[in-house]
Structures are given as structure tokens and as C-alpha cells.
Amino acid sequence: MTARRKCGAERGGREGPPLWAALVAVACSKPWSPSEYSEAALVANVGRGFALGAATAAHQIEGGNDNDWSAWEAGAFSSGRAHVKGGDRSGLACDSWNLWERDVGVLRELGLRHYRMSIEWSRLVPVRGGWDEAAAARYRQMFALMRQSGIAPAVTLHHFTLPRWFAERGGWEHPEAVADFADYVARAADQFGDQVDRWITINEPNVYAVLGYMDGKWPPGVQDARRGARVLATLLRAHAEAYATLKARDTRDADGDGVSSEVGIAHHARVFQPGSINPLDHLVAHASDEFFNQAVPEAIATGRIRISVPGTIDIDETYPGLTGAWDFFGLNSYTRDHMRVDLGTPSLSQTYVPDGKPTTDLGWEIYPEGLLELLRRYARYQRPIVILENGIADRSDLQRADYIRLHLLAITRAAREGIPVTGYYHWSLMDNFEWAEGYSGRFGLYAVDFDDPARRRTARDSASVIRSLAGALAGRAASATDE
Ligand code: FCB
Numbered sequence: 001m002t003a004r005r006k007c008g009a010e011r012g013g014r015e016g017p018p019l020w021a022a023l024v025a026v027a028c029s030k031p032w033s034p035s036e037y038s039e040a041a042l043v044a045n046v047g048r049g050f051a052l053g054a055a056t057a058a059h060q061i062e063g064g065n066d067n068d069w070s071a072w073e074a075g076a077f078s079s080g081r082a083h084v085k086g087g088d089r090s091g092l093a094c095d096s097w098n099l100w101e102r103d104v105g106v107l108r109e110l111g112l113r114h115y116r117m118s119i120e121w122s123r124l125v126p127v128r129g130g131w132d133e134a135a136a137a138r139y140r141q142m143f144a145l146m147r148q149s150g151i152a153p154a155v156t157l158h159h160f161t162l163p164r165w166f167a168e169r170g171g172w173e174h175p176e177a178v179a180d181f182a183d184y185v186a187r188a189a190d191q192f193g194d195q196v197d198r199w200i201t202i203n204e205p206n207v208y209a210v211l212g213y214m215d216g217k218w219p220p221g222v223q224d225a226r227r228g229a230r231v232l233a234t235l236l237r238a239h240a241e242a243y244a245t246l247k248a249r250d251t252r253d254a255d256g257d258g259v260s261s262e263v264g265i266a267h268h269a270r271v272f273q274p275g276s277i278n279p280l281d282h283l284v285a286h287a288s289d290e291f292f293n294q295a296v297p298e299a300i301a302t303g304r305i306r307i308s309v310p311g312t313i314d315i316d317e318t319y320p321g322l323t324g325a326w327d328f329f330g331l332n333s334y335t336r337d338h339m340r341v342d343l344g345t346p347s348l349s350q351t352y353v354p355d356g357k358p359t360t361d362l363g364w365e366i367y368p369e370g371l372l373e374l375l376r377r378y379a380r381y382q383r384p385i386v387i388l389e390n391g392i393a394d395r396s397d398l399q400r401a402d403y404i405r406l407h408l409l410a411i412t413r414a415a416r417e418g419i420p421v422t423g424y425y426h427w428s429l430m431d432n433f434e435w436a437e438g439y440s441g442r443f444g445l446y447a448v449d450f451d452d453p454a455r456r457r458t459a460r461d462s463a464s465v466i467r468s469l470a471g472a473l474a475g476r477a478a479s480a481t482d483e
Contacts, residue, residue, distance in 0.1 A: 051423030053114025067122035068167035088438025111470035118156035193250035332389035368406035391427035393441035400462035
């Protein structure tokens with residue numbers, strides 16, 4: 001990427017070339033040159049209330065969790081390969097359960113006013129019908145310190161992990177799964193509603209269904225497309241119930257902005273690129289797109305859950321409570337998949353990254369234009385779009401600064417086109433336990449030393465881009481107040 005070469009070039013607060021220059025560059029297939037844009041220019045087009053933040057999830061940072069994932073981490077596939085790369089276990093993770101004050105300190109160092117985190121269902125409800133008051137009190141302390149520090153929490157209720165009791169009796173396939181989830185959501189709304197206004201019900205139902213039930217790479221390790229599709233449909237119903245519960249029970253406005261609860265889902269989307277002009281490559285890319293990118297938002301927009309994979313799955317049912325059950329469109333976006341037909345695999349397809357494309361440490365293609373494509377596409381739902389995750393595994397930190405700037409450039413373009421992007425949470429605040437990749441993927445703005453019992457957090461150079469963006473937004477907010 002030219003971007004990488006230019007990284008670190010002196011920027012001196014210039015506004016950068018006009019956006020049409022970037023358009024011309026894109027049209028001529030020239031790489032975008034993010035360092036030509038000052039941070040002020042990168043946020044110039046977004047709305048005044050734009051939420052810039054960072055994101056984490058409980059199991060990935062807290063340490064000491066006891067849930068279906070901690071059980072899974074101890075196991076291996078029938079081939080003998082450990083479930084998690086290198087046999088890593090989440091273990092103490094970042095020890096955020098104890099070091100949460102330091103984490104809030106990190107947010108403050110970055111000048112961030114928004115933090116997406118999750119509360120751990122297995123901690124709060126360790127047994128069916130129970131509620132751990134001490135765990136709840138700890139989360140209340142965390143939220144209180146954030147509020148005192150001018151940081152608004154955005155709280156995810158289910159970020160991949162399940163309490164053991166819930167998983168052991170069949171997880172999302174149990175007939176009472178949706179009701180049990182709604183009970184937990186109700187307690188969370190009652191306990192934290194005065195401190196939390198922004199809620200994310202479920203993180204990435206599509207990823208959960210694919211990796212847990214279709215590819216079998218995550219717990220519960222099932223490889224059955226039909227069951228995966230059913231679980232996805234169940235998660236959508238669970239979302240609808242959670243949405244209704246939060247709207248009914250969280251009527252307390254934590255920050256006095258007139259909004260007591262805004263509720264959404266975190267939808268993971270990827271660009272599926274046919275690998276060639278072969279119509280079969282187009283067919284598999286299209287089918288993946290329909291299933292992965294389209295089924296979830298269409299279901300929430302219309303209340304009709306339609307999940308189909310030709311020849312295998314055909315779900316078509318309505319769930320009235322789902323219709324319009326989102327106050328914002330939460331988007332997680334990272335990469336693009338190139339696809340070709342492969343009759344030798346269960347999905348009849350293969351994903352790959354062509355030679356020469358820039359990739360991250362985990363081999364994901366760096367494709368910021370994809371974010372713009374997704375924003376344009378999802379604008380049709382006429383909801384404010386909040387990017388709830390976007391980031392890069394980059395241990396050396398050579399690419400992260402440009403990655404952030406290029407994605408902000410995509411947002412700025414979208415904003416210019418009138419697409420209401422109202423927030424960006426960078427994944428992640430700090431290095432953490434990256435699921436099946438263990439500790440091999442380093443996504444942090446802050447590096448965490450996992451060999452150090454104190455889990456020291458150290459800012460990476462690229463964190464300065466986020467700090468400058470936060471500064472530019474704060475500067476704008478201050479000048480608006482002066483006006
Ligand atoms: C997303 C997950 C998040 C993190 C990033 C890298 O799919 O929601 O927990 O693992 O990927």
C-alpha cells in the first residue's frame with residue numbers, strides 16, 4: 001500500500017486535498033493516500049454528535065471467566081488440533097476484571113468519550129434464575145467511573161459467550177433460550193439502565209451461527225447448516241425480545257440528552273467478491289452475500305425472517321416484534337472475501353485473498369473501500385449507522401494508523417453523500433484474546449504484555465491517530481458551543 005509508505009509523513013494540521021482528488025485517485029485505481037488528510041479533515045463531514053470510541057468484549061479482556069468458551073478452549077478437534085491456535089486459553093486475558101480503572105484511564109489518555117464493552121452473562125447469571133450482586137456492583141462501579149470521566153458506555157449483552165448452564169442444556173436450541181435471555185436482559189436493564197443509554201443486544205448473530213454451527217470452529221462445534229440457520233432465526237427472535245424489554249424497562253436517561261435507551265444489534269458484514277467472471281463464482285458470492293450480509297438486516301427491517309441457501313435451507317417466517325426493532329444500524333466491518341466455486345467443500349465455495357493484496361497479520365485483506373460500499377448499501381434502511389467495530393491485527397503497528405485513516409476517509413465520503421454515519425468504535429482498545437486465533441491477533445491501540453503478571457498496557461504509535469481524531473472532534477464541539 002502506498003498508504004504505508006506515506007504513514008507518518010508530517011501532517012501539520014493541513015486540511016488535505018479536496019475529496020474529489022480521492023475520487024479521481026480511486027477511479028484511476030490509485031491507492032488512497034490517507035496521510036494527505038489531516039484528522040480535522042477526516043472528521044469534518046460527520047455530524048456534530050459523532051461518537052468516536054473504542055471497543056472490547058468481556059470474555060476477550062476480563063480474565064477469569066467460566067463459560068462455554070473457557071470450556072471450549074481446553075479442548076481439541078478430532079484431528080488432535082487444539083480448538084484455539086497454539087493451545088492458548090483466555091485465562092487471565094487483560095485482567096480487566098481487576099484493572100478496569102486502568103482501562104478507563106486508557107480511554108481518557110486517548111481523549112475518547114465513548115466505549116463499547118460487554119457485560120458477561122455467565123458472571124451475572126451463573127445459575128439459571130440467579131443474579132450475582134457482586135458482579136453487578138463491579139459493572140456499576142465501572143459505569144460510574146466512565147460517566148464521571150465523560151465517557152458514555154455502549155453495552156453489548158451477548159458477545160459470543162454463554163453461561164455454562166445455558167450452553168449445557170442446548171444453548172440457543174433449547175425451547176426456553178429466548179425467554180431466558182430476555183430475563184437476563186430485563187435484569188441488566190433494571191440494574192444498569194440509569195448508567196447506560198446505548199445497548200447492543202447481540203453481537204454478530206451471523207458469525208455466531210456460521211462459526212459455531214456450520215463450520216464448527218467455535219463452540220458448540222456443530223457442522224450442520226440447517227441447525228445453523230435455525231439458530232440464526234432464534235437469535236433474531238431473541239433480539240426482538242431484548243429490544244422490547246430494553247425499551248420498556250430502561251426509561252432512565254443517563255446523560256440528560258433526552259434519550260434513555262437506544263438499542264441495536266451489531267451486524268458483521270463483508271464484501272463478497274466473485275473471484276472471476278465464471279458465473280458459478282458469481283453465484284457463490286451472491287449466495288454468501290444474501291445469507292451473511294442481507295438476511296439479518298432484512299429480517300429486522302421487515303419482521304420477516306428469510307434464510308435460504310439453495311438446496312439446503314429455506315426458512316421463511318414472520319415475527320412481528322422484530323419489525324423495525326433497531327434504533328440504529330450497528331455495523332462491524334473489517335475485510336473482503338474473494339470467492340470461487342469449489343464443489344469439494346460443504347459450502348461449495350472457497351474464500352481467498354489474491355496475491356499482492358495488502359493483508360493483516362491474520363491474513364484478512366485490507367479493503368477500506370468495502371466500508372464505503374457497505375455504508376451505501378445499508379443507507380437504504382434509513383437508520384443512523386454506527387460502526388461498532390473496525391480494526392486490524394497488526395502487531396508491528398506499521399499498518400494500523402493508515403488503516404484507521406482510510407476507514408475514516410470512507411466514512412467522510414459516505415457523510416458527504418448524506419449517509420448518516422453517527423459513530424465509529426475502533427476494535428480494539430487493547431490487545432486481547434482473539435477467539436480461535438488466541439493471542440496471535442494483536443488488535444490493540446494499546447499493546448498488552450501477556451507475559452507480565454501486571455498486564456501492562458502501552459500505547460502503540462497508531463493510538464495517536466485516534467487521539468488526534470478525538471481532539472479534532474472535541475475542538476469542533478467547543479467551537480460549536482462558542483458560536
Ligand atoms: C469480530 C468480533 C470481535 C473481535 C473482532 C476481531 O468479529 O466481534 O469480538 O474478535 O472480530
